[in-house]
Amino acid sequence: MRLMVKQSSPPDSKPSAQRSAVRRGETMRALSANLFALLLVCALASVFYVWSALENHLERHKRDFSVPGRGSFHQGPSEDLSAKTFRALLAVPAAQRHNSGARSEGQNLTNTSAFMGTRDYHVNGDDERSAQREGPVKLGSPVDDRIFWSDWLEDLLPVRFTEGYAEVWRNKARASPVVKLEPGCGRISNQLATFSDGTKACVRYGINADQVQGETLTYYLASLLGITNLPPLVLSHIGDSAQWAAVRTRINDLQWSDRAVVSLTEWISNLTGVVTPAPLRQESSGLHPALKWLENKTTAGLLELMQWSDLIVFDYLTANFDRLVSNLFSLQWDPHVMERDTNNLLKTPYGDLVFIDNEAGLVHGFRVLNMWEKYHHSVLSSVCVFRKRTTQRVAELHRHRDSRRRLLELYRDSEPLSQELGFLSDEHAAVLQDRIDRLYKHILHCKGKYSQL
Numbered sequence: 001m002r003l004m005v006k007q008s009s010p011p012d013s014k015p016s017a018q019r020s021a022v023r024r025g026e027t028m029r030a031l032s033a034n035l036f037a038l039l040l041v042c043a044l045a046s047v048f049y050v051w052s053a054l055e056n057h058l059e060r061h062k063r064d065f066s067v068p069g070r071g072s073f074h075q076g077p078s079e080d081l082s083a084k085t086f087r088a089l090l091a092v093p094a095a096q097r098h099n100s101g102a103r104s105e106g107q108n109l110t111n112t113s114a115f116m117g118t119r120d121y122h123v124n125g126d127d128e129r130s131a132q133r134e135g136p137v138k139l140g141s142p143v144d145d146r147i148f149w150s151d152w153l154e155d156l157l158p159v160r161f162t163e164g165y166a167e168v169w170r171n172k173a174r175a176s177p178v179v180k181l182e183p184g185c186g187r188i189s190n191q192l193a194t195f196s197d198g199t200k201a202c203v204r205y206g207i208n209a210d211q212v213q214g215e216t217l218t219y220y221l222a223s224l225l226g227i228t229n230l231p232p233l234v235l236s237h238i239g240d241s242a243q244w245a246a247v248r249t250r251i252n253d254l255q256w257s258d259r260a261v262v263s264l265t266e267w268i269s270n271l272t273g274v275v276t277p278a279p280l281r282q283e284s285s286g287l288h289p290a291l292k293w294l295e296n297k298t299t300a301g302l303l304e305l306m307q308w309s310d311l312i313v314f315d316y317l318t319a320n321f322d323r324l325v326s327n328l329f330s331l332q333w334d335p336h337v338m339e340r341d342t343n344n345l346l347k348t349p350y351g352d353l354v355f356i357d358n359e360a361g362l363v364h365g366f367r368v369l370n371m372w373e374k375y376h377h378s379v380l381s382s383v384c385v386f387r388k389r390t391t392q393r394v395a396e397l398h399r400h401r402d403s404r405r406r407l408l409e410l411y412r413d414s415e416p417l418s419q420e421l422g423f424l425s426d427e428h429a430a431v432l433q434d435r436i437d438r439l440y441k442h443i444l445h446c447k448g449k450y451s452q453l
């Protein structure tokens with residue numbers, strides 16, 4: 001149209017009114033064109049904005065789903081996807097989310113003296129031992145007497161929580177007021193508590209009473225077996241005004257019942273994640289005395305493996321599915337799960353493994369045994385090297401068939417709130433004894449299998 005006007009009558013040859021009308025028309029057209037261009041740019045920008053927001057949202061959603069309340073040691077995009085899915089399978093209905101407080105209650109491997117003494121607590125270790133731990137293996141074979149970790153290796157093991165250390169901590173924890181409760185120990189039902197002297201503990205309120213009971217009895221079973229990788233634990237009554245008075249408002253906000261009995265475990269600084277060692281992964285032949293791979297390990301690597309052998313024995317006995325076993329389960333949809341940090345297992349800078357979050361053990365673990373047993377069995381079958389002391393204690397408990405009595409006595413003698421929290425049912429105590437017997441047989445089987453070594 002503009003072209004037509006130009007051709008028929010150049011603007012200069014028109015009267016001014018007509019020229020200005022033409023100019024007005026041209027201005028309007030130019031404005032419309034600009035407006036249209038602007039609208040087009042806006043529309044494109046909106047499409048781009050909506051697209052990026054959608055992408056961000058999807059990414060955030062993926063992250064939220066993957067890392068629900070994880071600490072900094074658990075990374076990787078799909079690790080917690082499996083953990084979450086696995087948790088969802090076992091979720092306890094919300095109605096049960098309160099802590100009700102009170103509950104009812106062949107060959108001989110034992111020819112050495114039954115229970116050995118405990119070691120000293122050493123945070124740094126002496127320099128000589130530290131140097132030996134870091135260096136290559138100089139002290140001979142790591143395996144002794146067919147299926148046992150060698151004594152020289154045992155002597156180098158750093159022991160974080162000796163019985164003496166744990167007792168001192170427990171006494172202090174019982175007598176110390178809590179002055180702060182904050183997030184920092186995982187889920188909201190776990191809180192990081194600060195005592196009046198500035199030291200800290202993880203408080204576990206428990207999704208239900210089974211879990212506090214599982215955590216506590218598992219701790220005492222470890223003690224019975226001489227396994228010193230669990231931070232010291234005490235029970236506390238939330239209604240205890242002397243201990244909880246300073247954080248009463250926070251307790252109300254958390255909606256914790258005054259009748260609840262919670263567990264407190266020592267909070268340990270500078271912990272890092274731990275990846276499952278190669279021989280214990282699904283594609284491997286297992287951890288056994290003939291393993292060539294052991295020959296190339298550093299002393300520190302061997303010391304870690306020695307603790308893994310205890311972990312596997314311990315998780316088998318307690319039927320704790322919330323560590324290695326849950327990883328095996330997750331392999332169904334997450335083939336890389338074994339390459340990431342193991343659930344509920346951490347390590348100090350000195351090389352001691354710390355077994356945290358044992359609430360799935362014994363009580364809950366026994367209740368859902370049908371679902372997990374094939375995984376427990378498979379993990380136990382992958383290990384044929386053991387610590388002598390652990391084996392001796394398992395052998396004693398097998399021989400006397402008195403695991404229920406011994407665990408109950410230790411728990412009652414050590415924990416003033418034991419009556420209030422209750423103990424294993426007879427049925428579960430029998431399951432524990434049965435697992436001790438099965439473990440004993442498995443150790444004998446290993447001894448027979450590697451008899452030529």
Ligand SMILES: Nc1ncnc2c1ncn2[C@@H]1O[C@H](COP(=O)(O)OP(=O)(O)OP(=O)(O)O)[C@@H](O)[C@H]1O
Nearest residue numbers: 070071184185186187202231265266267268356357
């Ligand atoms: N005793 C402890 N000392 C130091 N840090 C701890 C301790 N207990 C727990 N934590 C920290 O809290 C995190 C979560 O702990 P925990 O497994 O007990 O809780 P959770 O609610 O089960 O969490 P998750 O679902 O990640 O397993 C650990 O990874 C660790 O960072």
Ligand SMILES: [Mg+2]
Nearest residue numbers: 186343344357
């Ligand atoms: Mg946990």
